[in-house]
Amino acid sequence: MIVETPRARYRQVADELRKEIRLGKYPAGTLLPSQPELARKYGLNQTSINRAIALLRAEGLVRVEHGVGAFVQEIPTVKRVRRIPRSDGSGSSFAEEVQKVGLKPHAPLVGLDIVPAPAMVAERLGLAENDPVVRRRRHMFVGERPVQLAISYIPLEIAGGEEIALPDTGPSGLYRRLGDRGYPIERFVEEIEARHPTEEEAEFLRLTDAQHVLEVVRIAYAANNVAAETVTNVLPSQQWRLSYEWTAS
Amino acid sequence: MIVETPRARYRQVADELRKEIRLGKYPAGTLLPSQPELARKYGLNQTSINRAIALLRAEGLVRVEHGVGAFVQEIPTVKRVRRIPRSDGSGSSFAEEVQKVGLKPHAPLVGLDIVPAPAMVAERLGLAENDPVVRRRRHMFVGERPVQLAISYIPLEIAGGEEIALPDTGPSGLYRRLGDRGYPIERFVEEIEARHPTEEEAEFLRLTDAQHVLEVVRIAYAANNVAAETVTNVLPSQQWRLSYEWTAS
DNA sequence: TAGTGGTCTAGACCACTGC
DNA sequence: CAGTGGTCTAGACCACTAA
Missing domain, CATH: 3.40.1410.10 (Chorismate lyase-like)
Structure with a gap:
């Protein structure tokens, strides 16, 4: 890890994981490494890793199941679907x-x-x-x-x-x-x-x-x-x- | 504080502060008590108080200025303003x-x-x-x-x-x-x-x-x-x- | 049971603000 | 400078899940 003091370590970890998810290292539906494992990898405490994961949760990039792990969220497939008021008066179904x-x-x-x-x-x-x-x-x-x-x-x-x-x-x-x-x-x-x-x-x-x-x-x-x-x-x-x-x- | 184990203490603190803000104990624009002060009040560590405040931040209820404190956000005054496609073709300004x-x-x-x-x-x-x-x-x-x-x-x-x-x-x-x-x-x-x-x-x-x-x-x-x-x-x-x-x- | 995530502490150090 | 919020540790304990 780069020592980039102005940016919190846990944020850097989140950045790294976000990037790896985007690049397909952890495909949708798969589990991220466990928190203790990530803690070892990044030389941080589990508490800090937990904060990093919390960020990804908040962004909706990851869904956590207690006792199981952090799953990479599926790609938002429904995006770009439309609601259009039409001349017959209904929104499109x-x-x-x-x-x-x-x-x-x-x-x-x-x-x-x-x-x-x-x-x-x-x-x-x-x-x-x-x-x-x-x-x-x-x-x-x-x-x-x-x-x-x-x-x-x-x-x-x-x-x-x-x-x-x-x-x-x-x-x-x-x-x-x-x-x-x-x-x-x-x-x-x-x-x-x-x-x-x-x-x-x-x-x-x-x-x-x-x-x-x-x-x-x-x-x-x-x-x-x-x-x-x-x-x-x-x-x-x-x-x-x-x-x-x-x-x- | 009620000892309600299934709910995290820091969440209970956030609930409490949220309620007090809603009831007007901390009006919009004012500062919440400092984190050390809240820590004493609730018998918790500053770290835990920090997490509670982070929740309120995420909800947009509070805006934090580093080195200053946590300000209660102004009421969302703009809500209910409308954008209406009108017969002249423009959205309303x-x-x-x-x-x-x-x-x-x-x-x-x-x-x-x-x-x-x-x-x-x-x-x-x-x-x-x-x-x-x-x-x-x-x-x-x-x-x-x-x-x-x-x-x-x-x-x-x-x-x-x-x-x-x-x-x-x-x-x-x-x-x-x-x-x-x-x-x-x-x-x-x-x-x-x-x-x-x-x-x-x-x-x-x-x-x-x-x-x-x-x-x-x-x-x-x-x-x-x-x-x-x-x-x-x-x-x-x-x-x-x-x-x-x-x-x- | 072992492994997972969630919470909390006591203490430390840092960065930022305002006087 | 004192007071504020932000981060991190080392360790602990808990709750949950799966085998």
Whole structure:
């Protein structure tokens, strides 16, 4: 190791490991050498090596399993997938966009039920808290890899029942059904925010709590600004790039 | 301190400080007690206190100045400001949106020159690398607080000269001038990505490198898919919420 | 059980800031 | 200069995982 006093030793170790990962010395999915081993190699204490690994964790380059070791994270394959507001009013669907980049997506339904509206959802849909809403939860994968969480809420009064959100109903399918029920969608608003994942999200998406997620909240409005649906998508920020397109005039 | 073995002591200290900050015991801009002092208070080593502070740094709750202390970060005042693609084709301007929430923005020009196009810019604008482009750089503040960086590039052939991007030219002003020069804008694409800040960005935006920024890249297209301008905005992810709106048709 | 990562100490030294 | 935060050690103990 170069003695470069102004830069902390543990940072230098992190730099070195980062470089070696980038160069393919430790391919995705493999284990880094153990902390005692790295300590010997670099002539440092295990405590210092631990700090170095903590840096790589925070950057999302490495995922640590206690008692096992530090795994090199898979390459962010989902990046560059797009969300595009289109003239038919829907954002492009998850499946479409992932297929475009040649990957096999699946988005199993993990829950479909009727629940009292949580405060945030009630606010977005213009309901009173605890008014009944249809809730649809999906886990989205690319191959074996979890890449996104989605929870959709529709006021029960508008939905009529759970059936409206049954599987194989793509977004446009859902909006067509809402139209059939007398709530044709006129306007969409999406808000994007970056935040720390909840524990549940971190576990499913295999993130450390030092990494961030993007939360994309869409609200679909029917006539008279009646909010007919809201969807919240949670995606690891390092794996996605969002895209919006619109025309002048 | 509660002896809660499964949770690390330093995490408990961070929890405690986080709570006290939230409750206003340490208002924004003030210093936390020094590390030795906190060490005495919690019966821990300075090393452990240092780790606790490091957590708060990573979360952006605190900004540390070496040799001085840990300052409580100002409240993220810019949050909820919107970017809305409007019917006139422009995103709403920085100044407009900040004023809407009752704050005083200013966005001084820090650079206006003609440079060879960097690779990424050349790709976005459909130029060859090193083709000349007009570059406009702005630093954006709300009051005294730096909140955003913006760099705009226009092919010199389209711009004619630097004048096109002179100060007090709002976005729509620039696009009107481009129209006058025979390049009316037809279409916009924005791509959003979360990443770690560069050192320069971290310094200006007063971020630690553990925090994230949103990079919003917009490309404005004239007829025949000729890219007439690209702007890159860099904003601290914790201080902003982006918003897009569009109508079904 | 042996090997892994996570935490903590007591003490040291350094770099930086402000007086 | 004194006070601040940043780093590092040598050693210890714990929790977790896998065989």
